[in-house]
Amino acid sequence: MSSAPTIPPLTGTITVDVPVELAFRTFTDAFGSWWPAEYHIGRADMATAILEPREGGRWYEQGVDGSECDWGRVLAWEPPNRLVVTWQINGQWQYDPDPERASEIEVRFTADGPDQTTVNLEHRHLERLVDGQALRDGITGGGGWPSLLELFAKAATNQP
Secondary structure (H helix, E strand, O other): OOOOOOOOOEEEEEEEOOOHHHHHHHHHOOHHHHOOOOOOOOOOOEEEEEEOOOOOOEEEEEEOOOOEEEEEEEEEEEOOOEEEEEEOEOOOOOEOOOHHHOEEEEEEEEEEEOOEEEEEEEEEOHHHOOOHHHHHHHHHHOOHHHHHHHHHHHHHHOOO
């Protein structure tokens, strides 16, 4: 284990006016519909982002040229309440294939009634990443997870 100092987690919370099942499905199945195309690390421009719906699945981007660039793996798949993925993107915004140097993102979906869901996101273990503090600074400087959760919420409330 690393003896690096702990880097505080990044967090975000949003409440959406949709049932918990729809919130989870929008976050996962429709991931590419709300994730900004400019937030990519592959060489080619991003066509879409994909989250495979199973434990052990990949989380990755697909370029406009058909290329793929991994971001991490699915550690926990518990629809409609919980998702945990590894974040294997280091402080130089490059994919790191070593799972020992991965941070984690946990997303919890809590029904607040039949048509409302609170989504809590925690991006933790940033100290495991190469240049994890640089990555944290970059994410918080660019609007971060709260901004992405706003995009997710817009997509969720516009689902058919």
